[in-house]
Amino acid sequence: MIKGNALREALPFGKPSKSFDIVGFIKRYGIYILVFGSFFFAIATPIVFVIKEPFYQVHAFMKIDPVIATLITQKAETSITNYYDQYSNTQAHTMKTFEVLKQTVEQLTPREKAAVFPATLPAEKCAEILERVIVIKPLQGTHLIEIIASGNKQEGLAPLVNKLMLVYLKRLQNINAESDQDQLNSLRAKKEFVLNQMNAYEKSLDELTREISTASYSESFNMASKNTEELQKLYDNALTDRLKAMNNFWATEQANNESQILSLDPIIDEIVMNDQSLHFTSSWTYQQLQEMRSTTDGLTASNPDRIYVEERMGAMQNYEKKQRKELQNTARAIVLGKRKLDMRKSIIQAKYDFEKSKKTEEDLQTELEKSIRESQRVSIGIHRGEYISAAWKHSKDMLDMLERRIAEIEIERKAPLRISIETHAREPKFPVSSNTNKLLMMLLGSAFFIVCGPFIAYEFFDNTIRRPEDIKQALGYLPTQTIVKTPKKKNNPKELSLGTDDFQLHAIGTLAVRFCHEKEKDNSRILLFTGIEKGVGSSSISFSCAKALAKIAPKVLWIDGDIEAVDPDQSEEFFPNLPGLRDFLSNTDSWKKYIVSTPDDNIDIIYAGNVIKGIIPLHRIRDFLSDAKKEYDFICIDALPVLQSNLTEQFAIYSDIVTLISLGESTKYNALRRSAELLIRLEVPAIAPVLNFGGNKQTPSLDELFENPPEFLHKIVPKKFKDFINNSPPILEVIENMTKPFRRFRKSIH
Incomplete structure (x- = not known):
């Protein structure tokens, strides 16, 4: 079923137009096409035997040698064994080109041309005709190409084929000659270019020899490179000496700086101790002090003599100390001066050695750089000389090859072609066949085309629903149920009974089961049955479905919603003229008053009622259906076609499921889409398309x-x-x- 609340647009999955049904077309019109086509073919067959013409053929053969002998050497590729089939097919196609055919026509004599073509026809038109007359094909398993010419005249075919072979061979010779001449021109131009290149190379080598002073372009003859090696060794030694002198100078400065921190007292003490004058003075002072100390023995401390002697002794001791101090100062000054002198001399010597080694290194570096630049210049020259020499040698080899190739081409121009004439065409004596079979086939195709054309046009413009797939194309979904064609009543074949026996019970029962499933799932109780147009069987289907639902559910109400009918006699054939829906809507009585029960079928029925003049008020429909929905399990409403009745649209608004019935072989595709779009615009909860093949079909x-x-x-x-x-x-x-x-x-x- 198509759920309206699942769609945002009307029929988004449907197609606006019906597609062409090939299988259905064959089933419907195949027998007619076969009968009428055969009839027209049989009538027109004698015409074929009146207009038929004889058919002549001539054959000629050309041979393609897969391997050809050369005079001295290979010209290009002398063997085509690996691609012989492609080569032969190419030649067969080339022989039928417009240029070859036009030249063939121009080579024909006026008599030969008149035998095949109209005498006044231009060569271009004759060539276009000749393309259809000539057949060229390689013969499998051989080295031959067969050339076949066909026509309705005996004369002129053989000369045409023979001229074609001669023209093609002449064309191949011209092509080969032009190709050889093009190659010779190209090779000679290349030879001239190579000679100019060799002259330029020789001039460059002469200039290069003067620049680098050597004609042997090898690195072993690079004297500057050898001088660079010697200078490099000397520079390495000078660098080593400079580094040693620099380290020595640094070490000397460090040693002098650290020597200044050392104390000179031990050296000074040693000098003082080794000084004879100080030693003599100390000894003499010591003797005098001993003698003076002996003279004071027994004298009191206040004795003037004692005081005098002690003063002299103190003076002598002070003198000794003074002399020692002076000697120490003198020794300190001498030692410091000597140390400074030695340190200064060592620094001067180390600095001189460093400057000397540095100057030597710089001079060697300068000479080395000059030698390296010279060595590089000579090396570049040698490399350039090697390249120019190799290029000259390559040009020399190229020149030899070009001269050899030119000589070969000039000799091979006289070699035979790969393609030759094996057998010439001969004038036919008898016709091989006639065009009767071709005319018969054309007549057969034309007869059936003439018959088939109107049927195809009819099928193309036909807008009728004929199968469930048409409903799927229109709505996007297959029909909920398809009801097959039912037997008609004997007394009136255009009317259908309301009984379920006239329908396929299985189809109606299946539809009823699906409605029960929708009720259990969505509480869908109100079922509206409407058709695309009148006569689709909606009334019969709605009543039969109500009877099938009555077997499943305890309470089922069937309503005849066709209250817009104006002809009472038409409704009397289906239902008794009893009070019903019209009467209920026209007064204020309860709807239950108009229910007619059928105990045998377990169905409650509300008929359409008596025809009432004037406008029938419809405002009670909503409350009526709402109350009835509480009382009954299912409410089946039979309504007029939705496109023909506004009342049906109102019923659809209050219905849970709208059963949209189409009549097979009668309902129009566009009408089905318009009906479905109208219901979707009304936002009906669900649409159940049903395809019925049992209604009243219109021719x-x-x-x-x-x-x-x-x-x-x-x-x-x-x-x-x-x-x-x-x-x-x-x-x-x-x-x-x-x-x-x-x-x-x-x-x-x-």
Whole structure:
């Protein structure tokens, strides 16, 4: 089922137009096409034997040698064994090119041309005709190409084929000659270019020899490079000496700086101790002090003599100390001066050695750089000389090869072609066949095309629903149920009974089960049955479905919603003339008053009621359906086609499921889409499409083919033709009457 609340647009999955049904077309019109086509073919067959013509053929053969002998050496590729098939197919295609055919026509004599073509026809037109006359094909398993010329005249075919082979061989010779000449011109130009290159290389080598003073372009003859090696060794030694001198100078400065921190007292003490004058003075002072100390023995401390002697002794000791101090100062000054002198001398010597080694290194570095630059210049020259020498040698080899190739081409120009004439064409003596079979095939195709064309046009413009797939194309979903064709009543074949026996019980029962499933899932109780147009069987289907639902659910109400009918006699054939829906809507009585129960079928029925003049008020429908929905498990409403009744639209608004019934072989595709779009715009909860093959089908007339024609037909079809179509009799009835004998024959076979 199509759920309206699941769609945001009307019929988003449907197609606006019906597709062409090939299988259905064959089933419906195959027997007619076969009968009428065979009839027209049989009538026109004698014409073939009147207009038939004899058919002559000539054959000629050309040979393609896979390997050809050369005079001295290979010219290009002398063997085509690996791609022989491609080569032979290419040659066969080339022989039928427009240029070759035109030259062949121009080579024909006026008599030979008149035998095959009109005498006044230009060569270009003759070449176009000749392309269809000539057949060229390689013969499998051989080295031959077969050339076949066909025509309805005996003369002229053999000369045509022979001229074609000669023209093609001449063309190949010209192509080979032009190719050889092009190669010679190219090779000679290349030779001249190579000679100029060699002269330029020789001039460059002369200039290079003067620049680098050597004609041997090898690194072993680079004297500057050898001088650089010697200077490099000297520079390495000088660098080593400079580093040693620099380290020595640094070490000397460090040693002098650290020596200044050392104390000179031990050296000074040693000098003082080794000084003889100080030693003599100390000894003499010591003796005098001993002698003076001996003279003071026994004297008191206040004795003047004692005091005098002690003063002299103190003076002598002070003198000794003073002399020692002076000696120490003198020794300190001498030692410091000597140390400074030695340190200064060592620094001067270390600095001199460093400056000397540095100057030597710089001089060697300068000479080394000069030597390196010279060595590089010579090396570049040697490398350039090697390149120029190699280029000169390459040019020399190229020159030798070009001269050898030129000599080969000039000799090989006289070699034979790969393609030759094996057998010439001879004039035919008897025709090989006639064009009878071809004419018969053309006649057969034309007969069936003429018969098939109108049927195809009819099928193309046909807008009728014929199968469930058409409903799927229109709505996007297959029909909920398809009801097959049912037997008709004997007394009136255009009416259907309301009983379920006249329908396929299984199809109606299946539809009822699906409605029960929707009730359990979504509480869908109100079922509206409406058709695309009248006569689709909606009343019969709705009542039969109500009877099937009555077997499943305890309470089922069936309502005849066709209250807009104006002819009472039409409704009396289906239902008794009892009070019903019209009467309920026209007064204030309870709807239960108008229910008619059928104990046998377990169905409650509300008929359409008596015809009432004037407007029937419809405002009670909503409350009526709402109250009835509480009382009954299912409410089945039979309504007029939705496109023809506003009342049906109102019923649809209050319904849970709208059963949209289409009549197979009658309902129009566009009408189905318009009905579904209208219901979707009304936002009905669900639509259940049903395809019925048991209604009253209408026999379409020719005007229905143009019911919805393409826009361009309105522009190209004349108005008189449209009027003729609109006033035409039903074409299907005419065809049906014409094919009755054939259908009887087919039934007798079955």
